[in-house]
Amino acid sequence: MKIIQLRCETMEINQTVINNIPIIAVSGRIDATTSKDLETALNDLIDQNNNKIVVDLAGVEYISSVGLRVMLAALKKVRPRQGDVKLASLQPFVREVFEITGFTKLFSIYPNQGEAISKMA
Amino acid sequence: MEEDREITVVAKTEEIPTISEFIEELMRTSGFDTKEIMEVQLAAEEACTNIALYAYPGRVGNIHIKAKVGDGLQLNIEDDGTPFDPTKRDLPPTDADAEERPIGGLGIYLIKTYVDDVSYEFKEGKNVLRLVKNRA
Numbered sequence: 711m712k713i714i715q716l717r718c719e720t721m722e723i724n725q726t727v728i729n730n731i732p733i734i735a736v737s738g739r740i741d742a743t744t745s746k747d748l749e750t751a752l753n754d755l756i757d758q759n760n761n762k763i764v765v766d767l768a769g770v771e772y773i774s775s776v777g778l779r780v781m782l783a784a785l786k787k788v789r790p791r792q793g794d795v796k797l798a799s800l801q802p803f804v805r806e807v808f809e810i811t812g813f814t815k816l817f818s819i820y821p822n823q824g825e826a827i828s829k830m831a
Numbered sequence: 832m833e834e835d836r837e838i839t840v841v842a843k844t845e846e847i848p849t850i851s852e853f854i855e856e857l858m859r860t861s862g863f864d865t866k867e868i869m870e871v872q873l874a875a876e877e878a879c880t881n882i883a884l885y886a887y888p889g890r891v892g893n894i895h896i897k898a899k900v901g902d903g904l905q906l907n908i909e910d911d912g913t914p915f916d917p918t919k920r921d922l923p924p925t926d927a928d929a930e931e932r933p934i935g936g937l938g939i940y941l942i943k944t945y946v947d948d949v950s951y952e953f954k955e956g957k958n959v960l961r962l963v964k965n966r967a
Binding site: 720739741742743771772774775776778779803807810811 | 844845847848851866869872873876877880883937938940941944
């Protein structure tokens with residue numbers, strides 16, 4: 711029997727706090743189904759008055775426009791409060807999607823989580 | 832060697848992973864690489880999300896995908912919902928500031944970017960969106 715390993719894994723979110731900054735580390739695929747969990751995680755943080763958030767995408771291999779919209783919605787919520795949503799560690803395909811859609815101009819994007827945290831004012 | 836496959840799912844965003852797996856399995860066995868597979872998955876997801884959100888207001892409908900692999904991949908994404916040509920939608924500005932950018936509107940832009948040809952027809956009561964991905 712021919713077995714093909716499918717790469718359409720689900721999404722995992724791990725949350726930590728470093729230097730009082732909440733870090734959302736995402737792995738897997740951010741698609742129309744899984745993005746709802748990312749949206750919930752972001753909204754929960756923002757509702758708790760966390761306006762400066764780092765989203766670490768090191769483990770994310772795929773993102774669709776729904777995922778982009780979820781992150782933009784979070785950014786639009788925190789910006790009026792002098793907050794920010796900084797992104798870190800974009801994989802090549804994810805970075806390409808951000809570039810094609812112009813989202814690299816909307817977000818501060820860093821090569822790793824540490825730099826994103828250090829640049830959060 | 833040509834290969835034809837079909838899949839029908841309920842038009843809900845929860846079915847996106849099913850569609851993605853269908854595309855992955857077909858393209859992987861046909862020799863496409865990972866990036867090509869993700870590009871087509873993204874294009875298909877954008878098209879199917881649009882159908883799931885807008886094609887069947889107030890009712891449940893289906894998405895039917897016919898795939899043909901030969902020299903390249905051809906996907907016909909069909910629904911019998913509200914007639915709508917997504918290829919006519921304006922491409923969004925990509926230089927807008929965050930405050931000006933409307934949420935959404937990126938789907939068709941990503942589809943056109945990541946497949947080699949996109950065409951639409953309304954045929955026998957169905958919206959048919961055809962995506963073509965050539966081999967590298």
